[in-house]
Amino acid sequence: VFQGTPLLLQLFLVFFGAPVLGLEINPWVAAGAALILNSSAFLGEIWRGCIQAIPGGQWEAAQALSLPYLSRMRDVILPQAFKIALA
Template structure:
């Protein structure tokens, strides 16, 4: 207790902020890869694959991230699999992000106008060719704004990794608070730091949406 916020504390918080970004990148890449598979599985011609991926999405979207994190950290440890906080947080966030990104991207793929699918079929493109050369390039355009918007959710959600002891921004704030005991000031600094990371992305996502909205009119079916 006692003492004042000094440069060392701020350095420590800065290091935490870097880990928040690092964990967000891990979650985005991991969740992006799994989420892409989920999105394709949700529109698969095989009914069993569609159902399995829908169940996955429903289960993850019906469970709080905090419980998934506890399951990954304490749960796996209790059945004999010891994982580090980073591994537990990275894996839990990957599973969580995949379910949400998968649903977002499925919507984007399905919102590519129907005539585009039919035209590709009419040109005798194979399923893979149709996906890779016709649908996905257009779907990526549609998907960019909501995906950037979702990155904001990812950054905010990494704060939950603090409860399994991963030292990101939130946890480093708690540690600094334990030595200074000025909770309000320190959590205010933490909040401002999160805001500084998230707000530019939110603005960027909104701006992309406006730009794309203009370009989208060319995509509308004739």
């Protein structure tokens, strides 16, 4: 939702939409919240792409070692995805 809309629209939605929901917030807090939501949408997409760029053989190798999902991600997939994300 947040990635497909312009940042100015997101700022307006948070600032003017919060009072509609019953939240009276400071304009600086509204701007900060909108910027955080905007950047998290883009960073989430970057990390998703980096994780999907890891070859399937790496996933299969980690699974062949009978690693649980969290260990598989922490020890095998995410270090490789971090190298891709830095570029």
